[in-house]
Amino acid sequence: MPRSSRYRGRFAPTPSGPLHFGSLVAALGSYLDARAAGGQWLVRIEDIDPPRCPQGAASTILRQLETFGLEWDEAIMWQHTRGDAYQQALDQLIQLGLAYPCNCSRKQWQAFEIYPGWCREGVCDANKPVAWRLRSDLGKRPTCWQDRLFGEQRFDPAELGDVVLKRKDGLWAYQLAVVVDDAEQQITDVVRGLDLLDNTPWQHQLQSALQLPQPRYLHLPLIVTTEGQKLSKQNLAPALSENEQGVRRQLFQALEALDQAPPQALATESPATQLHWAIANWSLQRLRPTAHRQTPASMPPSTPSSVPPGD
Template identity: 75%
Template sequence: MTHTLRYRGRFAPTPSGPLHLGSLVAALGSFVDAHAAGGQWLVRIEDIDPPRCPEGAADTILRQLEAFGLHWDEEIRWQHHRHEAYQQALDQLAAKGLAYPCSCSRKQWQAFSVYPGWCRDGLSDTTKPVAWRLRSDLAKRPIDWQDRLFGFQQFDPEVLGDVVLKRKDNLWAYQLAVVVDDAEQGITDIVRGFDLLDNTPWQCQLQTALDLPTPRYLHLPLVVSNDGQKLSKQNKAPALKENADGIRHQLFQALQLLDLAPPDALAQEPPETQLNWAIAHWSVEHLVATSHRTFQPEP
């Protein structure tokens, strides 16, 4: 791996519940990739959707990361403090004619695969609350990038549709917030799950529209259960065990799920030893480019 001091990576969970094995794999992958490159690893709490973020969940996540030895290098960034920055970005897009208000409901356009752009040239209904959307027909097209694991990727904006930037309830949408924060924090490399690969085109569009740099992307295979379900909070994946034996065992499992093939004896070692081994042996070339890894839970 090419070592550079300017590498800045991040782990950016939504605090909708405690971390599980799938989120540990994503956190570990981003942590190890950053440190193997001699870079910095940041943590950002993406709490822009309060109804999804129960009280105390963010504190639980931070405690879990520390318990597994995943220590961040700068002060935590909280998205709920970032309204002005997101509004400034939206205003910039609107001034360029790249963002527009939309009064349409999903029910109105459910017969279409993506939103058909009815409000691009003026509101369909001026009496209804509005969301703000990105004009995919005017933004960068086609969208392409080189994923570090899955190679060349290309998407047609017309297939993606006009993504929401600000919701009708005045909450900020993920796509705009993540682009603004990654740029302001100087993030050079994004390591995250394969389920977010199809979000990357919108983010690349926004980066170009806002004159922001595009980071390098590495999408990791998802961890799925035997029935093919992604390990997620929505699917009630069990929270990480935080006792000493559980931490060692789950960290070792995460190394296996990242295709690092750790020696069996490493499973008995404390987090610091396991992480140091992982950093020394990390290479994207070890990763198998498939969309998922099946996790076999113990009986």
């Protein structure tokens, strides 16, 4: 698929719950980077894991984005409709010898830091359901790229392990889906949280194997709680306030978290006015490449939970 010459960015939340302040910072960063470049900004709903996606959560997220003035271009892509495309990509990887079936359980290899590749030459138990894994030890290694904020990155995918592409229960896994969908939407620039930085080597490996273009990457510093935990749905981060005063305050705080130094007078302005200023003044040079940010003092601390984090 040919690469688009125009900037095309995206925000791709998992609808496991409403957006929180960390989500807002990620969405705002990707939105401003796209709009400041005169590009397009798309929204993709990554709902490939139904048990994690309660009914109505996606609608809540879309309403929140609209409330904060983050308007998207083009129709929304829903990952739950994309199974055929993912299967086609997996079939290509199987033909290339880069994907293999595996029926090992996490309990079996819990003594290892990463999955040791026991099923690479054949499944260990032919009577058990299988997942499909990517062979991380093949292809160009290490993988290198230039992150727009954190600079040169170098990872050996084999040191990260053979990531799952399709689960034993038949559900598609994140790594394959995100690569196929970024290519389908002709995404040129991926702006997302620092917690996904070490996902990029697998995605580069998949892009190379499937002969898909590689976007530029910008990983944003994480928003953390006062206890130092990543602000996330996993830790039951509070949902964004959607009353008028709360929206203005949180949008202004998100601009501060992105180091954009908005003038204090902007804090009481409408989302449209704040975004107009932010697009005109967006500066990657202001953004400090530090790993964490403290949440605003007005945000309550999170409480740990067992819910896995979304994208």
